[in-house]
Amino acid sequence: DQQVKQNSPSLSVQEGRISILNCDYTNSMFDYFLWYKKYPAEGPTFLISISSIKDKNEDGRFTVFLNKSAKHLSLHIVPSQPGDSAVYFCAASFYYGGSQGNLIFGKGTKLSVKP
Amino acid sequence: DTAVSQTPKYLVTQMGNDKSIKCEQNLGHDTMYWYKQDSKKFLKIMFSYNNKELIINETVPNRFSPKSPDKAHLNLHINSLELGDSAVYFCASSQSTRGYPSPLHFGNGTRLTVT
Numbered sequence: 001d002q003q004v005k006q007n008s009p010s011l012s013v014q015e016g017r018i019s020i021l022n023c024d025y026t027n028s029m030f031d032y033f034l035w036y037k038k039y040p041a042e043g044p045t046f047l048i049s050i051s052s053i054k055d056k057n058e059d060g061r062f063t064v065f066l067n068k069s070a071k072h073l074s075l076h077i078v079p080s081q082p083g084d085s086a087v088y089f090c091a092a093s094f095y096y097g098g099s100q101g102n103l104i105f106g107k108g109t110k111l112s113v114k115p
Numbered sequence: 116d117t118a119v120s121q122t123p124k125y126l127v128t129q130m131g132n133d134k135s136i137k138c139e140q141n142l143g144h145d146t147m148y149w150y151k152q153d154s155k156k157f158l159k160i161m162f163s164y165n166n167k168e169l170i171i172n173e174t175v176p177n178r179f180s181p182k183s184p185d186k187a188h189l190n191l192h193i194n195s196l197e198l199g200d201s202a203v204y205f206c207a208s209s210q211s212t213r214g215y216p217s218p219l220h221f222g223n224g225t226r227l228t229v230t
Contacts, residue, residue, distance in 0.1 A: 034218060043119070043205050043221030044158070089158065093216050102171055103219065105158040 003027045006106035019077040023090030030092040038087045080113045121206045121222035136191045136225045138206030147189035148207040196229045
């Protein structure tokens with residue numbers, strides 16, 4: 001049972017335009033969300049996160065939006081660059097108050113940014 | 116000066132063999148993980164160690180045995196390999212905090228192929 005879903009396996013965008021990657025989750029107890037980026041033959045690298053007390057977090061060209069009522073988050077990349085071409089994973093977790101939690105990952109969306 | 120390094124990068128072996136994957140992190144983190152990315156591309160946690168103590172052990176066959184000789188190392192030993200064990204195995208580390216999980220730092224993965 002997928003608790004974190006990325007329903008678009010791939011996305012193609014023109015350089016300079018906005019890339020929007022979507023993620024849905026089913027467990028309403030999740031309250032912390034992360035995006036990871038992965039290049040071929042490398043491990044995922046952390047990109048940006050958001051806690052449930054916020055609905056938006058921005059870091060340079062990357063913005064994550066959280067809609068708790070819809071159990072939906074999205075990652076916006078503006079402007080998109082060819083170097084952004086990678087697989088993007090959405091992950092969710094819980095507030096745990098002192099011990100390490102477990103990240104639940106989606107299947108990823110492969111973003112291709114065309115020059 | 117790789118932060119999380121795992122060896123080997125590729126591992127091809129026959130069914131029934133025993134193999135090990137090694138992982139080392141030089142970030143000074145106190146928590147290390149093994150994740151498995153299967154053919155469906157899901158990244159799923161297998162084990163988590165905090166200060167050499169096992170804290171997460173998901174439903175993994177007991178043919179898989181993690182060993183943490185110190186905080187900087189977490190090795191994965193697999194006995195009696197099966198075809199279904201073929202996957203990419205990622206090691207990761209993080210620093211435990213009170214509250215939300217700190218981002219994971221992943222190694223570049225070990226692609227295990229069982230023939």
